[in-house]
Amino acid sequence: MRLGARIRSFRQARGLTLVELAGMAGLSHPFLSQLERGQARPSMVSLERIARALGSSQIELIAAATDDLVPGHGTARVSLVRQMEGPQGPFGGGEARILVRGEVSFVPMEFRGTNRSLGEFYRHDEDEFLHVVSGSVLVDLADEGQYELESGDSVHYAGGTLHRWCSRGEGEYHLFIVKERRPSS
Template identity: 30%
Template sequence: MLVALGVRIQGLRHDRGLTLQQLAEAADVSVGMLSSVERGQKAPTIVVLARIADGLGVSLADLVAEPEDTRIIVRRAADQDSVDEPGGWRRTVLSPVVPGVNFEWIRTTLPPDCDAGRFPAYAPGSHEYVVVESGTLRLTIADTPVDLNEGDSAYFAADVTHGYANTGSGPCTYYVAALIMRARVAQPRTRHTSRGLRRG
């Protein structure tokens, strides 16, 4: 875990063509410390890690996030998951499942006067973007209703319950792009970290 962070930092440094001392100066961290961190031999405090991130021009969150590996994924129209829900509405998932990325892109068509129901609150930091292609969509964020017409777009923080409904007399088609943060709920506690035997 430490070495992974180290190689990640080193990779970013090499990408920018920086030497240890250059980055050390830019990040206001000693060269030796930087070297140790890159090789996973020392665990930096968040303050120095934040300085390193700043020196690299990335956010601290970016540094600790797992790196991306997949390169190109194409989903043909025929391969896309189209779900015809009982209520007469149709959803098409446009985005592929990419490990480490919590992005979903969905095209939905609702028949006239149809309520797609409410969705639960996602973890803090989740966002959703909506664009209406045709028709009228009533978006309800927590308890606040917003009416969107053709061409309107909206953004909202998705950490509250939210619902979609077609309030018009014709069908309504809209796109939803969602960045969902994952939040694990109180796992039975991993015991793989039985630290405490190294203290004398």
Template identity: 45%
Template sequence: MSDAASSRRSASGPGAAEDDGAASAARALGARIRALRKSRGMTLTQVAAQAELSHSFLSQVERGLERMSMTSLFRVAQALGTTQQALLTDDAEAAPRSPGAFHVFRAREATPLDAGGSPVRVLARDHPRFVPMVMSGTFTDDLWWVHDEEEFVYVLEGTMVVSLDGEEFALEPGDAVYYPGGIRHRWRTGAGETVRVLTVKEGKAGAV
């Protein structure tokens, strides 16, 4: 998973509206990170050091000029004492949720995050009870993930291997796996192979 700069196309070119949506989403995420960092009384340097990121990169993220990877967002969330889901779905400009409120996700909606080399589609907003995301790309098992939230993963296309506390399971299209919080896990795909998955995490645990 690598961090990549947001694309900058001409406002008059095809896909300009989609690019504008991605830029807007990146600015919103950066603003949430900056606001939470300041509320914690932390400097850019402190958060960057704890998240193992460069000061200049985090500064660009807060200004909405860089796209983050899931790994980087996870580390920033840990440094700020929150979760990826809280940072991704807390829309400070949205109207307060009313009982029975709903959100229809459109395919054109953009999210400022990468995983496996491709954009992550976050299919929820405004601190939902659970956060569904569609991820696609190539994954390596060089990092163990551990978080408090429960997680469900369903393979849409391709194949991958999921490791849970050292035990491995090969998943094909139509296969799924669920694991509770606190379980060490990681994913990997074969060399040159890609996979597309739907993953659902709890959205409330650890939220600000």
């Protein structure tokens, strides 16, 4: 039920109707309605399609849906996430871990990937900042250009910018990403 309520909140914050979100995600309107009311559970494939349509990610939706399970999260002014804590899961071409809990104005994430292909573009309304902790990354911002980033380099792009990235070398790369968060309704 928490996940469905969070999807509804994200949808409403973006000014979308159920029918519009269903069309964007390639899912049925009745299924989304049941999901939002806690009467259906999405597969990981469906959740990815919903997240993409909302300009979000599976891990962000899951994290937002579990925030209220953290004791004191609603009243705390401090969010502490220890080394092996925080929601983790697929994000883009790798794995991400969200580094904060609760309703905050930004979402910091740790990202690790090995993808050597750029894959599909992502787009969301929120600004995003990316810092390369280790490795070498090619960041493709469509009409805004491609940037080869090394350890210590950073890039910021405005909301609505098409973006994707991949490894420029062998092995894993490690990123620190900060995404603006829209307030949920």
